[in-house]
Amino acid sequence: MASRFWMVLATALWSLACVAELPAERQAQLRHLLSHDCGSCHGLRLTGGLGPPLTPTTLAGKDSPALATIIRHGVPGTPMPPWKAIISDEEARWLAEFMKGTSHDRSTGP
């Protein structure tokens, strides 16, 4: 529980910091990863599959740091793997924002 507390605290502090914009090339890679690799379970259009839908509607009200934590650490007991070896915390937060559609227009995706 203690480690979880620190993780939540760290995530909360991080959320206060300004997130630097990712390089355009990395953004393109992440959009590609989202459609094609996340998409193998969540659907190419993120409308769900073995994993839940990740559309702006279904993600509304969920905060980005929490979503980033799920992306980075996975969901134990489910097929959602921890992506921390491939996706940094900053990138996970960018992905969360991107999926929620709060800072990026989905129509610019691949």
Added chain:
Amino acid sequence: MMTRRFPAFITVALLAANLGACSQVRGTGDLGIVVERAAGSVLVVETTHRRALAQVNGLGDLSHASAVYSRDARYAYVFGRDGGLTKIDVIEGRIDRRIVQAGNSIGGAISQDGSLVAVSNYEPGGVRIFDAESLAPVAEIPAVYDATGRRSKVVGLVDAPGRRFVFSLYDAGQIWIADLSTPSAPKIRKFANIGNKPYDALITPEGRYYVAGLYGEDGLALLDLWQPDRGVRRILPGYGRGEESLPVYKMPHMEGWAVAGDLAFVPAVGRHEVLVIDRNGWHERARIPVTGQPVFVMARPDAREVWVNFALPDNDTIQIIDVQTLAVSRTMRPGKAVLHMEFTPRGEQVWVSVRDENRVDVYDTASYEKLAALPADKPSGIFLAARAHRIGF
């Protein structure tokens, strides 16, 4: 739509080939389709001259799409993620019929006699059965598994001899056999407590054994369809005992598993290993260390070799296992995101989709030389028409 990835001259050439196909008599034994997952299209391909004959558009969301064939091997039934069921005429290179039958689907099967097409759905969880000719609805099997009416996602749907379909309930840990002798009134036999989270399944080539891979625990569930009264038995229980599971960035597949003589080869889940099962007694014979999380483990039709592709971050690689030594004999790197491999019926060629390179590569399986590279838009599954004549495909 035709021009998305195809320069005009190729489109014209395809059109010409297409028109030519209409006026000429030909078989489908060397034809197949390649799914272009992002564009919602499929390519009709021909393996004799290793070329694309046509592109068929308008199939919807084809992430995780799969296909089966009519018994005359003229029509491919493509199961899309968005619940689309599209019947493609591979001779004429066009859509024959198309319906959207559910909200979210994962695959399908065709009955032994070719009269019924079954689709397994995530949403609403269950199986729907259609007339293979008209795609008219015939029956629905909701995967309700508790008193409150909850429905499970359905995975691992295969055809079994005797106009039956067998499938697994991901959320409920069950295997069901549906007997469609009377198509409008399916008789269901249910097996509960088969294991935690069956994620995919296969049927052995003779149609006797149904084997479900389990995601939620180390092991597989085995049902002998000749002796269903014996129930479902767990095999290879705890194959990863005491080891920490590695992240699985893509779910492995059981379909197209490899049976070579007495041995069966299946992907381990969360371990960088291919498991070798002795079919006499269904116990573990060996574990072969490989470079990553295996996704497809496919026997070359002569059963001399087993070809394996991988999940991220090793998805640029194919490894070949020598069935005699049970060791990796060759490692190839076709390119970024190798999604699927399909052997020609006698196994002299293998077609490999390399998604992020927008290419389908064809290799000679004796020399391992690349024979051809066909442009394709984000290719995923490759389904050759010879599947029409195989149980479970």
